[in-house]
Amino acid sequence: MTGRAWGVLLVLCGAIFLEGIDVAMLNVALPSIRADLGLSTGVLSGVVSAYVLGYGGFMLLGGRAADLLGHRRMFLLWLTIFLVFSGLGGFATEGWMLLVARFVTGVAAAFMAPAGLALITSNFPEGPSRTKALGVYAGTAAGGFSLGLVAGGVLASFGWRWVFFAPVILAAVILVAAMLLVRDTGGDRPRGGFDLSGAFTITAAMLLLAYGVVRLERPGDGPALTAGVFVAAFLLLGAFVAIERRSSSPLVRLGILRSAPLVRVNAAALLFMLAFAGFQFVATLYFQELRGWSTLQTGLAMLVIGIDTVLAPTLTPRLVNRFGNAKVLFGGIVCAAVGYLLLLPLSMDWTYAAMLPALFLLGMSFALSYGPLTMAATEGIAEDEQGLAGGLLYTAIQFGMALGLSAVTAVSAAAGGGLEGLRAALVVPLAAAVLGALIVASGLRSSSATPGEPVRDAPSEHPATTV
Structure with a gap:
């Protein structure tokens, strides 16, 4: 790749790293914020x-706004909003200030993340170049979480x-570099305007x-209301499908959901992040509340997970080129x-050496x-x-993280809390990972993946299309 291409890639990687590190840092700091x-x-x-909620x-x-209004424009606009409201969160003196800041920051990430991913796929041609770029991009995103x-x-x-x-300092640097380096590729945008009724319906749903x-985290807190919330959500989803079928400019082309490979990829992403988010929450409680470790000690204990920051952009693209997405993902x-x-x-007298193999x-x-996951989610999709x-993809990831947090919280509480509760909660990540592996395994024999129906771009013959 040219020097400019590397510059564009580093800028976009910086943005997704910012989004991941923002979430992970806050989780570790929650006890200090409460105090x-x-x-x-x-x-x-x-x-x-x-x-x-915002995300x-x-x-x-x-995601659709990025396609309709321009990937670069939406990326820069919402990166700026992310910067501003992250800073406002740092000045909060009341709980409601933090709530507002985090909600708007989540909305900003919801617009920024798909625009950034679209800029990656549109700036790098399908094949080895895009595989390498997405490998670096996804590795950086994973590194942000760890x-x-x-x-x-x-x-x-x-x-x-x-x-x-x-994050404000990092976002400001990324914003300046993005304005100088990142360009739209000039590809055709979808015809028509916004499907406003569809947009309002799906957003409400x-x-x-x-x-x-989120309410599932507190199973005893108004179960009837929780059930009513889900019923209303599914009714709105039904209304959204009906609206999209009749719309001349649909917000979501429903045909894109008819592809089994695309559904498998997003289901695997949801389960993978469900497992990790649940583990992260359990590990934080175990280290800080049961073992009495500081936030710094907790962070250092998790450092080995950051090995993905080195391996994902270097080793993973080579493995994908050789074996294809599905086999690497399954592994x-x-x-x-x-x-x-x-x-x-898990026990109270575990040494760090005993935990190290699992963390590695x-x-x-x-x-x-x-x-x-990132490569397969966009493979063969029209520009x-x-x-x-x-x-x-990011909807699946975010809902997976939310479900993971809710599930381990509910299971731990039902098991009586403490060490026994955390042990019981660890079954949730294990079950999610096993189910995710089974879903990916079901597609291992597929010779090609053609996300979406109809696919307006010919699918690549590259091995990455095997998910």
């Missing part, structure tokens, strides 16, 4: 949930507000789904399942899985639907 602002458990949970609720709209735990521990030791201020998932999810299995006998396997799983494909 300083005197937040209740409900408000503290809401700080995490607000981001999920999950607006992701599909964000290294964010370490960075959050370090920054929180100086004060939790730095968890908000540090996704917001309700995200809210319902990555199996690594995760074995890692979670090794953690099941989780780092390997991220290195082998995140890139192939004017790359934003939509990215929106589907």
Whole structure:
């Protein structure tokens, strides 16, 4: 690749790294935030949930907006909004200020992430060049999730507000570089305008789904209301499908969902992130609340998972070129399942050396899985639907993370909390990883993947199309 191409790639990688590290750093800093602002458990949970609501609720709209209004334009606009509201979160003195800041930051990420992924796929031609670019991009994203735990521990030791201020500095650098380097490829945009009725319906449905998932964390808190939220969400989804079938300019072309490979990829992404988010929450409670470790010690304990930052952009693209997406992805999810299995006998007297093999396997799983998921989610998709494909992928990832957090919280509470509760909760990541591996295995014999129907671009003959 040319020097300019590397510059564009590094800028876009910086943005997705920013999004991942922002989420991970906040999770580590939550105990410090609660202590300083005197937040209740409900408000503290809401700080995490607000981001999920904004991200999950607006992701599909964000992906389609990128296709219709321009990938570069939407990327720069929402990166700026991300920067501003992350900074405002750092100045918060009340719980409601954090809730607003995190919600808007989540909305900004929902528009920014699919636009960034679409810029990657549109700036690098399909084949080895795109595989390499997506490998580096996905590796950086995975590194944000894992290294964010370490960075959050370090920054929180100086004060939790730095968890908000540090992303502002990084976002400002990325924004300036993006304005100078990133260009739209000039491809045709979809004809027609916004499907406003579809946009309002799907956004309301996704917001309700995200809210319902968040409510699952507290199974005793109004189960009838929780059920009502899900019923309303599914009714709105039904209305959305009816609207899209009649629309001349649909927000989501329903044909793109008829592809079994595309459905498999997004289901695998949801389960993979469900497992990791659940594990991350359990590990944080185990290290800090049961073992009494500091945020810095917790972050350093997770450092080995950051091995994916090195392996994902270097090793994974080579493996994909040789074996194809499906086999590499299957190996990555199996690594995760074995890692979670090794953690099941968790005890209070475990040495770090006893935990290390499992943590190493989780780092390997991220290195082998995140890139192939990203590559497969956009493989064979027409240029004017790359934003939509990215929106589907990141919707699956975000809802997976929300479901993982809710599931382990509910299982731990049902098991009585404490060490026994955490042991029981670790079954959730294991079950999700096993199911994800089975879903990927069901597509191992596919010789090609053609996401979407009809696919307006001819599918590539590259091995990456085997998911």
